[in-house]
Amino acid sequence: MARAPSRRPGVNRRAQYGLFASYVIAITAAIAGLLMVVIAAADPAGFSVIRSTTSEVTRPVAAALRSAVSGIGSLDENVFAYVKAGSQNAALRRQVEANRLKIIEAEAIKQENVRLKKLLKLTEASDSEVATTRMISSSSSIGRRIARINAGSLQGVMTGMPVRAPEGLIGRVLIVGPNSADILLLTDSQNIVPVRRAKDNVPAISSGLDDGTVEIRPLSAGRNPFKPGDIMVTTGTGGLYSPNIPVAVIVSIKAGTATGVPLASPARVEAVMVEQPYEANIPAPPQPATDTDQPAS
Amino acid sequence: MTMHVPKLGNTPSRWRLEAIPIACVILASALPSLLPVLVQSPTLPPLGLLFLLGWRLLHRELWPLWIGAPLGLADDILSGHPIGTAVFLWTLIMIAVETIDQRLMWRDYWHDWLIAIVACLFFLCGGIILSWLAGSSASLQLILPQTLWSALLYPLIVRVIARVDRWRMMA
Numbered sequence: 001m002a003r004a005p006s007r008r009p010g011v012n013r014r015a016q017y018g019l020f021a022s023y024v025i026a027i028t029a030a031i032a033g034l035l036m037v038v039i040a041a042a043d044p045a046g047f048s049v050i051r052s053t054t055s056e057v058t059r060p061v062a063a064a065l066r067s068a069v070s071g072i073g074s075l076d077e078n079v080f081a082y083v084k085a086g087s088q089n090a091a092l093r094r095q096v097e098a099n100r101l102k103i104i105e106a107e108a109i110k111q112e113n114v115r116l117k118k119l120l121k122l123t124e125a126s127d128s129e130v131a132t133t134r135m136i137s138s139s140s141s142i143g144r145r146i147a148r149i150n151a152g153s154l155q156g157v158m159t160g161m162p163v164r165a166p167e168g169l170i171g172r173v174l175i176v177g178p179n180s181a182d183i184l185l186l187t188d189s190q191n192i193v194p195v196r197r198a199k200d201n202v203p204a205i206s207s208g209l210d211d212g213t214v215e216i217r218p219l220s221a222g223r224n225p226f227k228p229g230d231i232m233v234t235t236g237t238g239g240l241y242s243p244n245i246p247v248a249v250i251v252s253i254k255a256g257t258a259t260g261v262p263l264a265s266p267a268r269v270e271a272v273m274v275e276q277p278y279e280a281n282i283p284a285p286p287q288p289a290t291d292t293d294q295p296a297s
Numbered sequence: 298m299t300m301h302v303p304k305l306g307n308t309p310s311r312w313r314l315e316a317i318p319i320a321c322v323i324l325a326s327a328l329p330s331l332l333p334v335l336v337q338s339p340t341l342p343p344l345g346l347l348f349l350l351g352w353r354l355l356h357r358e359l360w361p362l363w364i365g366a367p368l369g370l371a372d373d374i375l376s377g378h379p380i381g382t383a384v385f386l387w388t389l390i391m392i393a394v395e396t397i398d399q400r401l402m403w404r405d406y407w408h409d410w411l412i413a414i415v416a417c418l419f420f421l422c423g424g425i426i427l428s429w430l431a432g433s434s435a436s437l438q439l440i441l442p443q444t445l446w447s448a449l450l451y452p453l454i455v456r457v458i459a460r461v462d463r464w465r466m467m468a
Contacts, residue, residue, distance in 0.1 A: 022362040023392075029366030030388040041431040047380040054374050058330050066333035087376025135356040141329040141341040141443070143425045143435040146377050148330065182377070187337055189434040210435035212337030267335040 003267055014243060052177030055148060059180040061185040063150050101167060101246055101263065108198045108244040109235050115201075128242065128276040131155040135170075135266055136180070147171070147266055149274070152179045157274050159238070165272045168246035168263035169193065173274065181274075184291035186247065186262050187212055195232040195247050197225075205246055206232060206260065214248050216258040226250050226258040239279030309466060315463045318352045318359060319368065321458070326372040339439055342447035344454075345372040346387065346420050347413060351451070354409045356397040365391040378424055379431050386423045390416045391417055410451055417447040 040047055082137030133151035151157050153176050163170040165182050171191055175182040184191050187208040193214065195206045203219045204226075216232060218225055230250040236243030320337070326345030349368055352359060365387030372383040394412060401408065421440035428435060 025361075026363040026388050026392055029363050030392075032384050033366065033369065033381040033384025033386075033388065035426050036384065037379050037430060038381075040379040040381060047374075050374050050380070051377070055330070058327060058375070061331045062333055065331065068333075068452075099299065135335055137330050137333055138335045139329065139339075140332070140334050140336045141339060141343055142376050142378050143339055143428050143439055144377060145337070146431060147335060190432050208431070210338065211439055266337065 048175040052115050052152075052175050052180070054178050055175075055180045055182065059136065059150065059177075061147070062148065063134075063180060066134060066136045066150075095269050097167075104198050104231050104233070104246055105244060111198075111201070112244055128278075130161060130274045131157055131275060132271050135183075135269070135272055138185075138266065144190075145185040145210055146174065146182050147185055149183055149272060150179070151183050151274065152177045152181050153260045154178050155274075156294070161277055162245075162247050162275050162276060163272050165263075165264040165269035166243075167247075167269060169241060170264055170266060170269070170272050172240065185266060186264075187214055193241060193247060194235045194237040196235045197247075198231040198233045201228075203235065204232065204258075209259070212261070213251075214260045214262060216248065216250060216260045217256070218258075224253060224256060224258065226253060228252060230258075231263075232260060236278055240277050242275065242278040301387055314465060317461065318356075321461055322348045322352065322368050323371050323375070326368075327375045330375055331376070339443055340446070342443050342450055343372075343376075343417060345376070345383070345456045346390070346417060347447060347451055348458065349387065350390070350394070350413045350416055350434075351454050352397065354404070354412065355455075355458060355462065357398060362391060362395055363388065363465070365389075379428060382424055382427050385427070386420050390419065409455070410448070413451045414444070414448045420443050 010288040095245045131151040133149045133155070135147050136150050138288075139145065147170075149157075149163065157173055157176055159173055159176050161173045163172060169186055171183045171185040171188070173181050174184045182285045185208070186193065186206070187210060190212050191208050193206045194203070196203045202225050205217045205219065206214045207217070208214050216226060228250055230249065232247045234241040234243055234245045234247055248262050250258045250260045252259045322345055325348040328344050329341050332341075345368070347385055349365070353364075366384050369383035369385070369387035370380070372378070373380045376383070394416070396403070397412060418440070422437060425433075425435050425437055425440060443462070
């Protein structure tokens with residue numbers, strides 16, 4: 001393209017001032033933008049109203065498109081199965097996977113029972129589910145791993161609630177709008193989950209790597225206790241995620257850590273459940289009799 | 298710059314001439330949150346930025362220098378970046394493109410492509426680095442697929458913009 005007529009206005013004073021003003025506005029705007037980033041870093045919920053409002057606008061389109069193309073996430077899997085061993089393969093594999101998860105969960109629950117019997121008799125409300133919904137879109141162009149679900153404060157969803165699928169943990173609610181909510185996925189580097197190995201109680205911390213995998217860092221010092229194939233489940237420590245939700249399966253080992261793949265892939269799960277934060281389910285411990293623990297004075 | 302001739306007796310309204318490019322960029326920014334795609338790592342290119350650059354490189358006098366700020370704000374809100382990321386980075390990119398325009402005598406198609414790739418790389422790197430401020434620890438390798446997609450998609454986007462531009466001018 002030929003050189004465009006220059007913005008340089010020559011000797012026209014008024015045009016010179018106009019050009020100068022546009023640079024001043026641009027540089028001021030850039031600095032204001034940088035300040036906003038810093039403010040948003042200090043107060044992540046500050047701008048959430050703006051974002052939840054726009055998500056209300058985009059929600060109907062995303063939800064409609066999502067229901068139109070539901071199942072496209074597993075399209076590759078189906079094609080692969082057909083090529084490999086016929087059309088039954090995909091269904092069978094899914095069933096095996098479901099069974100495996102059930103076995104893991106049963107194993108974890110058995111362990112949990114043993115442990116709980118030793119502890120106080122904490123009762124746990126069984127119906128902690130707030131809403132069952134679908135994931136409608138995700139932040140596919142930026143580094144943060146955020147997905148959007150088709151339920152919001154009108155359905156009872158609140159910030160901080162854990163979100164899970166039947167297959168495993170998905171993440172937690174970040175921003176809530178009236179009918180939609182943004183969730184921070186398990187694979188985001190800001191999402192840190194206390195986990196333990198399902199078959200024994202080796203504790204670890206799971207944090208996202210932003211690329212679809214999570215880093216599993218053992219809490220105990222010494223050699224890395226994990227090996228590929230280990231299943232990690234939540235511990236319930238910290239009081240957000242209830243215990244024994246499957247989190248990830250370890251696929252590779254690095255020097256001090258392990259890399260895991262989430263068991264619930266957001267692209268493949270059909271429905272997700274928003275649950276009450278775990279600590280809200282534990283009833284307050286019974287009040288001790290006041291006269292016994294008052295020291296005599 | 299090519300001059301488009303409107304149909305005889307019809308002059309496109311000023312509103313139409315100014316609103317269409319802006320709507321085009323905002324729609325491109327909104328596209329990732331409209332598409333029912335659930336991905337585990339960043340894959341889609343920064344469509345808003347690519348459209349902004351496409352329009353800017355096609356029509357130099359279309360927008361004032363500070364256009365990166367309002368359109369960047371729209372992109373931040375729609376894409377999920379921490380608010381201010383694209384305001385800052387897009388404004389810097391617009392100033393850089395302006396500077397390049399003053400230096401280059403002739404801008405070929407390849408120059409436009411190179412400018413777009415470098416700008417995308419800058420924006421994606423900057424987005425990751427600014428997200429570190431907010432406590433994220435994403436690695437810079439994550440942007441490689443996005444950069445590749447941006448480079449491959451830009452020629453197509455230029456053609457889309459040219460089509461829209463022709464429609465915009467034909468009132």
